[in-house]
Amino acid sequence: MRFKFVHAADLHLDTPFRGVPADSGLTGTFQQATFRAFSRIVDVCLREHVAFLVLAGDLFDAKDRSVRARLVLRRELDRLHLAGIQTFIVHGNHDPLSGDTGALGLPDSVKVFGADWEEVEVRHEGRVLCRVQGVSYPEAELRENLSARFRRTAPDFTVGLLHANLGGVEGHANYAPCTVEDLSARGLDYWALGHVHTRAEYLLAGGAVAVYPGNPQGRHVNEPGERGCVLVEVEEGRTRRRFVPVDRVRWHRLEVGLTGLGSLDGLVAAVTELVDASCPDELEGHAVRLTLTGRGPLHRELSRPEALGQLETELREQLAQRHPPVLLESLRDASRPELELETVRLAGGFSGTLLAEAEALVAEPEALAALWAEDAELRALGQRLRRLGVEALERPRPEWVEQAGWQVVEQLHEEDVA
Known part of the structure; x- marks a missing residue:
């Protein structure tokens, strides 16, 4: 049987963005970005006529979910409900079950897995289409290997929905730690993972796969590049996976070489050209960290007191006037003197x-x-x-x-x- 579903994780709705000054004029654009990215995930589900959406934890940025974030979640899930598309949710370390006040109901088509492992059948025209298993974090810190609770119960295609650190990925708290061997041993077909914000796939025994879609919206300069969700097509028990970008503002780390540049206006022109080539027009905004590299006479010029800061201010004002606007997160100097050391x-x-x-x-x-x-x-x-x-x-x-x-x-x- 052939069907499709969308896998997303780590929405972090209403997250505070790091590196966006309150007086930048772009605060509103960035603050709306997580909501707009989630809306685009729902758009993908509707456009592709998927059977269901899985959300692998950290829907909210904090245990105390903001009212705005909860209302946006309800509104977007209502869109799926009206289209007959189911949603399956687990909660992770940022939004554990203990933070749910119960003040906002969700549509009947939404299944939120509790603190105990559970499996749900997905049916289509009276037949079992597939099975979805999941378990949520009861509290923020969970060190247990939750993957050990999962198991295959039937020959139907089975999805495991899990918020976990697979292989001890650095930069992420080691919650619900597990290994590739752990996931392979459970015999499931597709592991829909969350927690790690960098997109990754792990091939498992028997043709199974474990996938991190990454977060759908970068939140700071250490989350650069395209962000989105994964569209999964299942046929004869095998999957084809396609990454779909949904981010509305994008972070970049760009390097500008000083070699061959003999004037400040030449440097400004080089920065403008690089930003134009790196920042697509179809997004609502960009944020850039610029690093100066290479050797050249401008190294000495920019080493003078306050020179780098003044150049940063000038570039920030110019880039903010672009369409879409570009926020200069910072300008850093890693260039070297023209002198041959x-x-x-x-x-x-x-x-x-x-x-x-x-x-x-x-x-x-x-x-x-x-x-x-x-x-x-x-x-x-x-x-x-x-x-x-x-x-x-x-x-x-x-x-x-x-x-x-x-x-x-x-x-x-x-x-x-x-």
């Missing part, structure tokens, strides 16, 4: 020794940490910043030492030439 190293002397010492600190984190801890002025500055809520100096950043070495050598070289 290898020549300085080989020449030795004070400059060569200075570079060698800086590189040694960068290569030895323990030595760098010791220097940081021993310097009384750095400690005092760090304490003052922490009282202001800033953690910038909580731990040393090797690139700071490296860049400081370059700048001193550059200055010494200029003085020698003069």
